[in-house]
Amino acid sequence: MTAPRIRVRFAPSPTGELHVGNARTALLNWLYARHCGGIFVLRIEDTDRIRTTKAFEENLLADLRWLGIDWDEGPGKGGAFGPYHQTERLALYDECLQRLIAEDRVYPCYCSEAELEAERADLVARRMMPRYLGKCSRLGEAERNRLAAEGRRPVWRFRVEEGPIAFQDLIRGPMTFQGEAIGDFIIVRSNGMPAYNFAVVADDHCMQISHVIRGEDHLSNTAAQVLLYRALGFAPPVFAHHALVLGKDHTKLSKRHGSVSVREFRRRGILPEVLLNTLALLGSASDGGREIVSPKELIAGFAIDRTGRGGAIFDEEKLLWLNGLYIRRYTAAALTDLLLPFVRQAGHDERTWERSRIEAVVAAVQDSLPTLEAIGGFLDLFTDDRFTLDPEAAALLGQEDAKKVLAALRGILAGLPAEEGAASEPLPEFRSLIRSIADQTSLKGKQLYLPIRAAVTGRLHGPELDRIFALLGSASLLKRVDNALAGR
Numbered sequence: 001m002t003a004p005r006i007r008v009r010f011a012p013s014p015t016g017e018l019h020v021g022n023a024r025t026a027l028l029n030w031l032y033a034r035h036c037g038g039i040f041v042l043r044i045e046d047t048d049r050i051r052t053t054k055a056f057e058e059n060l061l062a063d064l065r066w067l068g069i070d071w072d073e074g075p076g077k078g079g080a081f082g083p084y085h086q087t088e089r090l091a092l093y094d095e096c097l098q099r100l101i102a103e104d105r106v107y108p109c110y111c112s113e114a115e116l117e118a119e120r121a122d123l124v125a126r127r128m129m130p131r132y133l134g135k136c137s138r139l140g141e142a143e144r145n146r147l148a149a150e151g152r153r154p155v156w157r158f159r160v161e162e163g164p165i166a167f168q169d170l171i172r173g174p175m176t177f178q179g180e181a182i183g184d185f186i187i188v189r190s191n192g193m194p195a196y197n198f199a200v201v202a203d204d205h206c207m208q209i210s211h212v213i214r215g216e217d218h219l220s221n222t223a224a225q226v227l228l229y230r231a232l233g234f235a236p237p238v239f240a241h242h243a244l245v246l247g248k249d250h251t252k253l254s255k256r257h258g259s260v261s262v263r264e265f266r267r268r269g270i271l272p273e274v275l276l277n278t279l280a281l282l283g284s285a286s287d288g289g290r291e292i293v294s295p296k297e298l299i300a301g302f303a304i305d306r307t308g309r310g311g312a313i314f315d316e317e318k319l320l321w322l323n324g325l326y327i328r329r330y331t332a333a334a335l336t337d338l339l340l341p342f343v344r345q346a347g348h349d350e351r352t353w354e355r356s357r358i359e360a361v362v363a364a365v366q367d368s369l370p371t372l373e374a375i376g377g378f379l380d381l382f383t384d385d386r387f388t389l390d391p392e393a394a395a396l397l398g399q400e401d402a403k404k405v406l407a408a409l410r411g412i413l414a415g416l417p418a419e420e421g422a423a424s425e426p427l428p429e430f431r432s433l434i435r436s437i438a439d440q441t442s443l444k445g446k447q448l449y450l451p452i453r454a455a456v457t458g459r460l461h462g463p464e465l466d467r468i469f470a471l472l473g474s475a476s477l478l479k480r481v482d483n484a485l486a487g488r
């Protein structure tokens, strides 16, 4: 007998940008499916008609693709278990609701928002768990008709019985909740839309999902879902609730910590393979301490119980460091291809920059690039009319020794033999140029290099000076030195 196929799903609600925590859930499901030779399903949970937008959905799909997470069934792909948008599956939820109504497992509840709020407040005041106490569960036919005649549109609530609700979690082991702590929960809203817990059970069952892998913030939902599986006579899937992504202060990763959406990292020029790698290895730093791991290796070495258990601390500084490491591994040509959108984003028209010149800049600055976005600042460095002087560099240029160095450099640049038709004169070899300034000024080391760097780049740190000289050429160098000497 062959084992049943592993089927997992990622079920996002497109009500905002894809949060890295959710991206990690997608990734863990995807890695699990690829590791086991299973199927990865993408299902769009779009029943919140107010907050869901098509644009969020399109961005979400684009962000998953950008990360390299592909799905076997879902939007744009189809599959035997579709449709893959919940709003196209309403007939299924209604069919399940009718069964629950027929078996008296649910009842219509007419309580208004204000009534519910008063009940909640009362329970909280009495230090009791806020939950629905079942007021409408005992209504007779006549009372229901009377409330309906008032124009109240009911929700459907599930009758939760007292007693333990137990399930086995693949990551967290045996879990137990108490029915009395849950209260009769809503499964269909007054607008006819299924509530999350209900739709997800109908879908996971009908899509033959074998493993539900999601964040541990869903644990109490799972207890409610287990009750629905039982009531509908469905066998529940295997559950695995992974630890959430935390900020460095060990609280749930949120905007307070900096960037949190995949899109933001993408805009800032984090490489997709770096974000993927980081999210996959969060919480499992023990993974041999290796920093560069290919998706293939991630898939081969994946173990859900190991990866999902640990507190997953998201460290943006480490991400940037790793990004730099990956950036350095590209050839200048391949990196230039990746950088072109960022060249445009920074307001540089790459058509006025020759490809070979961009590539030369890229080669010169590649080791100093933390993100792709940072290319903008470096291109500014090589664009005369974008030259700016930072305060540190300006202070240094005010010193007497700095002026001596620049005067000597100016002398060399101004005295270069003209070459016919060339915009710039060919520069002497960098080391001999520096030696001659050293001889003229009797200065060396930082006192020699820093004024030159400050004058030609406007900064005290940056790429190697010899490369900057070669890229700028004598005309531009002379202009910058003149400006520095003139205190401009």
Ligand code: GLU
Pocket (backbone or CB within 6 Å): 010, 011, 012, 013, 045, 200, 213, 214, 218
């Ligand atoms: N739409 C739910 C969410 O985004 C899905 C949760 C689940 O995986 O069941 O949180």
